Amino acid sequence: EDQVTQSPEALRLQEGESSSLNCSYTVSGLRGLFWYRQDPGKGPEFLFTLYSAGEEKEKERLKATLTKKESFLHITAPKPEDSATYLCAVQARRNFNKFYFGSGTKLNVKP
Amino acid sequence: EAGVTQFPSHSVIEKGQTVTLRCDPISGHDNLYWYRRVMGKEIKFLLHFVKESKQDESGMPNNRFLAERTGGTYSTLKVQPAELEDSGVYFCASSQDQGGPQHFGDGTRLSIL
Numbered sequence: 001e002d003q004v005t006q007s008p009e010a011l012r013l014q015e016g017e018s019s020s021l022n023c024s025y026t027v028s029g030l031r032g033l034f035w036y037r038q039d040p041g042k043g044p045e046f047l048f049t050l051y052s053a054g055e056e057k058e059k060e061r062l063k064a065t066l067t068k069k070e071s072f073l074h075i076t077a078p079k080p081e082d083s084a085t086y087l088c089a090v091q092a093r094r095n096f097n098k099f100y101f102g103s104g105t106k107l108n109v110k111p
Numbered sequence: 112e113a114g115v116t117q118f119p120s121h122s123v124i125e126k127g128q129t130v131t132l133r134c135d136p137i138s139g140h141d142n143l144y145w146y147r148r149v150m151g152k153e154i155k156f157l158l159h160f161v162k163e164s165k166q167d168e169s170g171m172p173n174n175r176f177l178a179e180r181t182g183g184t185y186s187t188l189k190v191q192p193a194e195l196e197d198s199g200v201y202f203c204a205s206s207q208d209q210g211g212p213q214h215f216g217d218g219t220r221l222s223i224l
Contacts, residue, residue, distance in 0.1 A: 004153070041217065043117075045215070046213070046214060096210035097142065097159045097166065098159065099144075101154040103152075104153075
């Protein structure tokens with residue numbers, strides 16, 4: 001069965017303290033992996049798509065990487081405005097319109 | 112560009128009543144999706160439309176849920192009759208291309224009393 005596991009569930013960082021979030025997946029034939037940011041009371045906001053192992057994408061302080069088993073979202077020198085829940089979703093080749101989401105990592109960056 | 116719009120943002124109804132949720136996708140997006148998150152769980156797929164046609168409704172929990180997309184524009188999701196376990200946040204998303212990034216609305220928080 002297709003499954004996505006995110007860790008840690010919650011992460012507290014001081015402003016400027018870099019760290020990484022993990023998304024491990026089990027899917028039969030990965031087509032793509034998506035990272036989203038979700039603020040309280042809002043819907044998921046699209047950040048990145050990764051399609052193949054070794055691929056990297058960057059946006060401001062965020063960098064996403066992909067291997068055959070997992071993806072990392074690296075946050076460099078975070079600011080309080082980076083505080084949010086970060087969600088990972090995967091799509092399988094056999095049905096690429098159906099996204100499987102992880103439970104998310106709630107990030108809190110203290111000033 | 113206007114994003115995905117969902118209405119209402121909150122709905123509180125009693126068990127056995129009927130509720131209809133509405134979603135307006137991003138203009139020009141043929142693909143429309145419904146997802147939901149129940150308490151403490153991850154976001155789960157319900158169904159996918161391409162224009163007015165249902166492509167995949169494998170995630171619909173039972174026949175109390177009915178989704179429509181009249182004319183291939185906005186979509187509605189009706190729950191009739193509502194049960195306690197239907198409480199949660201219902202998200203709508205749209206995409207320009209099949210398999211492309213899905214863009215989400217802010218959801219409808221549904222509470223069944």
